[in-house]
Amino acid sequence: MQLLQPDTLIRNPGGATMVASVDVACEAARLWRVVGNFAGFDAFIPALSHIQMTGTGTGALRTKFFHDGHCVVEQLNSRDDEAMYMTWTTIYNTLGVARLWAAMRVERLGEGSSRATWTLIGEPLEAAQAELEQFVQAFADDALQNVRQMLS
Numbered sequence: 001m002q003l004l005q006p007d008t009l010i011r012n013p014g015g016a017t018m019v020a021s022v023d024v025a026c027e028a029a030r031l032w033r034v035v036g037n038f039a040g041f042d043a044f045i046p047a048l049s050h051i052q053m054t055g056t057g058t059g060a061l062r063t064k065f066f067h068d069g070h071c072v073v074e075q076l077n078s079r080d081d082e083a084m085y086m087t088w089t090t091i092y093n094t095l096g097v098a099r100l101w102a103a104m105r106v107e108r109l110g111e112g113s114s115r116a117t118w119t120l121i122g123e124p125l126e127a128a129q130a131e132l133e134q135f136v137q138a139f140a141d142d143a144l145q146n147v148r149q150m151l152s
Contacts, residue, residue, distance in 0.1 A: 010089065015129055026112065034151065035104050061091075070094045073090070087101070089101050100122040101121045116144055
């Protein structure tokens, strides 16, 4: 009888890196309070009905519930409030995404100006890679435009 060995289904995705970025006429700390709030993405993503958190800090799980019935569970991998960045991994979803990794970063551009950059890498379950990349890019671009409208 063979001994069981440690295993996992979680692995980093391959594929193209998708980047959405928006410059906002506000201080970086104010922008980070919005896009750096792991539990608060429903404030700028209208497709979300609500978010449920399990735990706090690195390792916490975020379940995003969409108005159309879909859900996504993500784990916060890293977070630095001083450097204004965080990373997370999708560990379950009903959207047909096999693997997804994401990062959010805010940088100061100057007096009263800052930039949010959302970086994503994903692999689809069955759809074409190009379709996933188009969907994710449009989703992230729209979300960050909503942030700009909220804070400008």
